Amino acid sequence: xxxxxxxxxAERREIYMQISSRFTIAIHILACIDTFKDDYKVTSDFLAGxxxxxxxxxxxxxxxxxxxxxxxxxRGSGGAVIAKPLSEITMLDIYNAVDSIENGELFHFHENPNxxxxxxxxxxxxxxxxxxxxxxxxxxxxxxxxxxxxxxETKSYIQKEx
Amino acid sequence: xxxxxxxxxAERREIYMQISSRFTIAIHILACIDTFKDDYKVTSDFLAGxxxxxxxxxxxxxxxxxxxxxxxxxRGSGGAVIAKPLSEITMLDIYNAVDSIENGELFHFHENPNxxxxxxxxxxxxxxxxxxxxxxxxxxxxxxxxxxxxxxETKSYIQKEx
DNA sequence: TTTGTCGTAATCTTTATTGTTACATCTGTA
DNA sequence: TACAGATGTAACAATAAAGATTACGACAAA
Numbered sequence: 001x002x003x004x005x006x007x008x009x010a011e012r013r014e015i016y017m018q019i020s021s022r023f024t025i026a027i028h029i030l031a032c033i034d035t036f037k038d039d040y041k042v043t044s045d046f047l048a049g050x051x052x053x054x055x056x057x058x059x060x061x062x063x064x065x066x067x068x069x070x071x072x073x074x075r076g077s078g079g080a081v082i083a084k085p086l087s088e089i090t091m092l093d094i095y096n097a098v099d100s101i102e103n104g105e106l107f108h109f110h111e112n113p114n115x116x117x118x119x120x121x122x123x124x125x126x127x128x129x130x131x132x133x134x135x136x137x138x139x140x141x142x143x144x145x146x147x148x149x150x151x152x153e154t155k156s157y158i159q160k161e162x
Numbered sequence: 163x164x165x166x167x168x169x170x171x172a173e174r175r176e177i178y179m180q181i182s183s184r185f186t187i188a189i190h191i192l193a194c195i196d197t198f199k200d201d202y203k204v205t206s207d208f209l210a211g212x213x214x215x216x217x218x219x220x221x222x223x224x225x226x227x228x229x230x231x232x233x234x235x236x237r238g239s240g241g242a243v244i245a246k247p248l249s250e251i252t253m254l255d256i257y258n259a260v261d262s263i264e265n266g267e268l269f270h271f272h273e274n275p276n277x278x279x280x281x282x283x284x285x286x287x288x289x290x291x292x293x294x295x296x297x298x299x300x301x302x303x304x305x306x307x308x309x310x311x312x313x314x315e316t317k318s319y320i321q322k323e324x
Numbered sequence: 325t326t327t328g329t330c331g332t333a334a335t336c337t338t339t340a341t342t343g344t345t346a347c348a349t350c351t352g353t354a
Numbered sequence: 355t356a357c358a359g360a361t362g363t364a365a366c367a368a369t370a371a372a373g374a375t376t377a378c379g380a381c382a383a384a
Contacts, residue, residue, distance in 0.1 A: 020372065021272040024289060028272070031288075032281045043329065050279040051272060054374050059330065076382025078329040091292070108183040110190070110213060117212040119194045122319040126193075127186060130253070130307050137303035141296045150288055157284040182341070205360065216343050221361065238351025240360040270372095 019106075022098040025051050026061050027150060030089070033071065033080055034151050035158075041079040061098060068097035086148035092139055094147070106135040181268075184260040187213050188223050189312060192251070195233065195242055196313050197320075203241040223260060230259035248310035254301055256309070268297045 028051050033042050040046060044062060048055040062080055065071045070089055073080045082089075109127070113120035194212050195204050202208060206224060210217040224242055227233045232251055235242045244251075271289070275282035 019269050021270040022372090024269060024271045024285075024293075027289060028275060028281065028285050031285060032279075035281050041329095045329085050276050050282045052274040052276050052282070053272065056332085056375070057373065059332085063331075073330070074382085075330050075380080076328085077384095078382090091296070107181050107186060109186045110183040110215065112214040113190060114212050114214050117194075118320045118323070119190065119197050119316060120212045120214070122316050123186075123190050123193060125319055126312055126315045127189060130312065131186075133307070134253070134300055134303045138296055138300040141299035145292050145295070150292065153288045154281060154284050157287055158280045161280070184341090203360095207360085218344070218363085219342065221363085225362075235361070236351090237349080237361050238359085240351090 019095075020098075022061060022064075023095055025053065025057070026065060026094045026098045027091070027147070029058065029061060029065070029080075030070070030082065030086075030094070030147050031151050031154050033082055034086060034147075035154065037081065041077075043078045043080075047080075064098050065094070068093060070094070070097060086151055087146050089147040090143050091145045091147075092142035095139075095142055105131075106138065107131045181257075182260075184223060184226075185257055187215065187219070188227060188256045188260045189253070189309070191220065191223060191227070191242075192232070192244065192248075192256070192309050193313050193316050195244055196248060196309075197316065199243065203239075205240045205242075209242075226260050227256070230255065232256070232259060248313055249308050251309040252305050253307045253309075254304035257301075257304055267293075268300065269293045 029047055032047055032050050036042050036046075044055045044058040047058045047062075051058065062071065062073050066073050066083075069083055070093060071080050072083050109124065109131075113123055115121045190213050191209055194209055198204050198208075206217040206220040209220045209224075213220065224233065224235050228235050228245075231245055232255060233242050234245050271286065271293075275285055277283045
């Protein structure tokens with residue numbers, strides 16, 4: 001009988017997961033780099049002004065995007081440029097690049113279900129697959145949207161303002 | 163020219179979003195209630211033992227699930243029971259019930275893009291639709307999975323142990 | 325060599341979540 | 355009707371992550 005074992009507590013240690021604003025900021029950054037590439041040197045200060053965050057936050061993101069081969073950052077003289085065709089950069093690439101969520105998992109699973117409980121020791125096995133299925137659906141949708149679309153729509157909005 | 167305006171900072175106020183462990187805990191709770199309904203009175207202490215969290219955390223979740231019409235909680239004598247057929251409870255129902263993410267939005271959008279920048283003042287319009295599209299894909303997948311499946315698979319895992 | 329910029333470490337602030345204690349309230353039962 | 359066992363919920367503490375900010379060394383072009 002596990003009933004008595006269940007009625008008790010324990011210490012825990014969990015990992016958080018969230019889709020942070022790094023994701024939308026990174027997209028914003030790429031849209032800026034492309035939009036202003038011919039007219040300005042797109043520095044971290046310039047981007048910080050458009051996004052409205054501290055330049056260091058931008059530089060950290062630029063490093064992550066560079067690490068993923070999405071952009072190049074020019075040391076010394078400054079500025080960032082896009083490293084490959086916009087049509088080949090998907091939302092998923094960016095999502096992965098900026099490490100939007102902890103260790104690639106969207107859901108925050110409670111860490112220590114009680115192994116003495118039949119449900120507690122099996123729930124992980126059951127749920128992991130389902131959670132994966134949900135996350136995959138999300139990632140597939142992300143993969144279907146390119147930065148090219150984003151930039152084109154942004155430019156069309158800007159056109160309409162004139 | 164907006165260049166000068168861009169190279170500057172500003173204060174901000176943001177809202178966090180994450181898929182908290184409340185979601186997986188709530189599923190765990192429902193699996194327990196159903197699995198043990200004939201053999202035990204499923205109290206918050208009992209559930210706390212299986213999930214391995216403080217009973218108050220469980221009670222808070224029970225209230226949220228009750229608010230969504232998913233379970234009933236018995237005051238006084240204690241215990242929780244499921245309020246409708248398991249096949250009619252989807253992962254999405256639970257996700258919504260436990261308020262897994264802030265104000266229904268999965269993505270944390272940076273709050274104050276600079277309105278003086280053509281990209282800054284349009285990025286929200288462009289992205290909102292795309293982010294919605296991604297979130298919808300995720301929610302559709304959630305809607306396709308019922309608690310019945312979860313419970314059945316859990317029971318089948320438990321069977322295999324014997 | 326000066327100037328502007330990147331790269332990055334270190335520290336602080338803010339915020340949400342979760343943990344915990346405490347206690348009023350409720351209900352079945354002795 | 356008093357008791358025992360639960361729930362309902364407020365209040366506060368502890369923990370953790372994100373993001374803000376400062377500082378400064380490294381670098382490249384003029």
